[in-house]
Amino acid sequence: MKIRRLRHDEHAPMNLLLLADPSSEKVNDYLRKGTCFVAENNKELIGAYVLLSIKPNIIEIMNIAVAEQYQNKGIGKQLVMDAVTKARKYGYEYVEIGTGNSSIGQLALYQKCGFRMVGIDIDYFSRNYVEEIVENGIPCHDMIRLSMKL
Template sequence: MIIRELKPVEKLPLSLLLEADPSEEMIRSYAAEGDVFIAEKNSCVAGVCVLLPLTDETVEIKNIAVAEPARGKGVAKALISHAVTIAGQCGFSIVEIGTGNSSLDQLALYQKCGFRMKSIDRDFFVRNYPEPIIENGIQCRDMVRLELTL
C-alpha cells in the first residue's frame, strides 16, 4: 500500500468521502482548502483522508474513509499515521479529529491511535445536516472532538 497526496488534476474520490460525511457541499469546501491523501492498493483507492489547517499550531483530519473491501486491514491506521507525520513535518503541534457520538468504531480507533477526547459540540449534526444520521442504531447528534499533541 502506498499513501500519497492527490494531485490537483485528479478527481476527488467523492463517493468514498461521502461515506464519512453525507454533505457533498461540505466535503468539496474543506477538500479545496486542505490536502487530500489517498491510500492505494493495487492501483485502487483503498482509503482517503483530508488534512485541514485550523491555526498555525493545529491541523484537523477533517475526513477519513476506507473502501469496504479494505476495511479491517490497517488502512485507516496507516492514513492517520501518515497524517500525523505530515502534520509534524509541517510544524503543527496538535492534530484534531472529530466524529459523531454514534461512531463507536471510529471513537475506539482514534483513541488506539493516541488521540484523547477534547470536547463535545452538542447537536452539531442536527444543526449542520438536514436529514437525521443514524449509525449503530443511535442518532448522530453530537460531534466528539479528539486531539493528539505532537
C-alpha cells in the first residue's frame, strides 16, 4: 500500500470521503480548501484523508476514511500517523481532529495515535446536519475536539 497526494487530474474518492462525513457539500468545501491524500493498493484507492490549515500553526485532519472491506486492519492508524508526519514536516505546531460523541471506535483510534481530548463543540452535529445521526446506539450531537502537539 502506498499513501500519496491525490493528483490534480484525478477525482477525489467521494465514496470514501462520504463514509466519514455524510454532507457532500462539506466534503467538497474542504476538498477545495485543503489537500487530499489517498492510500492506493494495486491501483485501487482504499483510503483517504484531507488536511486543512485552520490557523497558521494548526492543521486539521478534516476527513479520514478506509473502504469498508479494508477496515480494522491497521490502515486507519497508518493514515493518521502519515498525516501527523506530514504536519510536522510542514512545520505546524498542532494537529487537530474532531469526531462525534457517538464515534467510540474513532475516539479509541485517535487516542491510541496520541491525540488528547481538548474540547467539546456542544450540539455541532445537531446544528449542522438535518438528518439525525445515531452510532453504537448513541445519538450524535456534539463534536469531540482532539489535538496533538507536534
